[in-house]
Amino acid sequence: MTEKSCHHRRYGSLYTLYLDQQAIEFLDSGLSPEEWFRCNICNIKSDEKKESGIVNISSSKAVFVKRFFIDNAWQKILYALYKDQALQTFKLSLDMASAGVPIPRPLAVIRDPERKKKSVYLLSEALRHYRTLKKTIIDLKDPAQVQDVLDYLAVLLAKMHNAGFFHGDMKWKNIMIDARSKNSACFIDLDTAGRLISRRDRRYARDLARFCIDIQESLPQQEQVCRFITAYSRFATRTPKSIMEHTLPYHMKIAAKHRAKYGIEPTPLKLDP
Structure with a gap:
């Protein structure tokens, strides 16, 4: 195609x-x-x-x-x-x-x-049978099921970045999950998407930062951020430490916007829970 x-x-x-x-x-x-x-x-x-x-x-x-x-x-x-x-x-x-x-x-x-x-x-x-990730997570009562979905999405994000693309606005409303199968997802709203120029291009980290903000604002277990980054790193070509270092500046910037706009204060991003 x-x-x-x-x-x-x-x-x-x-x-x-x-x-x-x-x-x-x-x-x-x-x-x-x-x-x-x-x-x-x-x-x-x-x-x-x-x-x-x-x-x-x-x-x-x-x-x-x-x-x-x-x-x-x-x-x-x-x-x-x-x-x-x-x-x-x-x-x-x-x-x-x-x-x-x-x-x-x-x-x-x-x-x-x-x-x-x-x-x-x-x-x-048109995605007839899909719902946003946010709605999907809210409806899941079992924390293990929530973690399975996050682990699955960590793999999808890593594969997208490995293929040389970034999304640009990876909030949960821009991820659709098939209601018939939690292991089927689509990234939507590609207006901000683009190509990673090289291995040194850090725009991949903005996707991770935006995704992690929604983890922190939607889930009570903050250690799930660390688990998500670790799951991502298994399929990426970077270490969890370097990924976190690249992600932190974007996370701080997005967190500041949410603090000013919504009064929400996400937990500072760190590798260890």
Whole structure:
């Protein structure tokens, strides 16, 4: 699954890059992306930069759609150069999926150059049977089951970083767990994801710091942070000590934000409980 395996197609002024023809069949009917989005979207979320939701494209299939607004001058320059965030996220998603990183299957990207409201639509697999990690952990009553899930995710994170990628915002709401199997997960919301430049690139540690913040804010046993870092280190190419040293500055920065915004004071990060 790479960009080379995608298809390119133009519908008038529209440009689309896609893997799944069914995801963009509505364009054959003459509907604009705006009309299709407005008529079919549900569970919509929005802010000043984008909006997203689920669209049912058949009785058995749904897609997750994220619409990016192209508003300011810099975004318009990137759009003209085919460097806009949606297109770059789609291409990165293809590479991540090819490397075995568990993410929703990327389906298509549609670039709508409408003069008054340029937009780019990013389409991916809808996760019908998944819940956020936060909800999953809350519902688990057995501490051993909680630890099993955390150990499993430590392995997934290590494998993603070993493959040369980072997520950028690894909070528990951006990790989806299959309700039918606790050993099946997906990382979502890849707007902040990217490639690690080299073995010395420490951005992997921000993922760990953000994940550990949620452990500390959601679970009473603080030693689970140490166990998570240790589990991660078994599959990473770094020692627990070096991982903790890289993670600590990010952890302090995120903790300060949470302290100012939510009044929450996470326990200082350390290797020994």
